[in-house]
Amino acid sequence: MEEITPRLQRLMSKAYAPYSHYPVAAIVKGESGRLFEGVNVENASYALARCAEQGAVSRMVAEGDRKILEVWVMTQDGGTPCGGCRQILAEFAKPETLVHCLSADGQEFTHTLGELLPHAFRLEP
Numbered sequence: 001m002e003e004i005t006p007r008l009q010r011l012m013s014k015a016y017a018p019y020s021h022y023p024v025a026a027i028v029k030g031e032s033g034r035l036f037e038g039v040n041v042e043n044a045s046y047a048l049a050r051c052a053e054q055g056a057v058s059r060m061v062a063e064g065d066r067k068i069l070e071v072w073v074m075t076q077d078g079g080t081p082c083g084g085c086r087q088i089l090a091e092f093a094k095p096e097t098l099v100h101c102l103s104a105d106g107q108e109f110t111h112t113l114g115e116l117l118p119h120a121f122r123l124e125p
């Protein structure tokens with residue numbers, strides 16, 4: 001498989017973040033083994049900004065996968081996903097799912113989703 005760091009760097013350069021100047025790239029691996037990409041997409045009406053993780057999860061679901069096996073997020077500083085994105089990931093991932101947070105220069109900080117979002121809100125369908 002192609003190395004994930006250069007792929008995230010290329011993806012991050014596609015983010016649309018003219019207001020925050022904080023580009024984010026996200027890749028989720030679905031149960032089929034396919035990788036789904038997302039970037040943040042901002043808007044002149046600031047509150048309508050969409051996070052990169054949300055885009056990646058939407059793509060995964062549209063392509064028919066329903067389980068997240070692993071997550072990678074790249075930001076300039078290696079920041080972790082926001083609270084809302086943790087909840088969006090938790091809908092399709094397990095508490096033990098690894099979330100790799102990379103900085104643009106390739107440093108990696110890995111957490112489980114359960115560490116990032118303990119006691120996640122769930123409604124059993």
Ligand SMILES: O=c1ccn([C@H]2C[C@H](O)[C@@H](CO)O2)c(=O)[nH]1
Pocket residue numbers: 017020022023024039040041042049050051052053080081082085
């Ligand atoms: O987990 C996160 C947190 C923030 N952002 C985006 C939203 C906005 O465009 C920019 C600054 O908050 O980063 C993401 O894509 N994912």
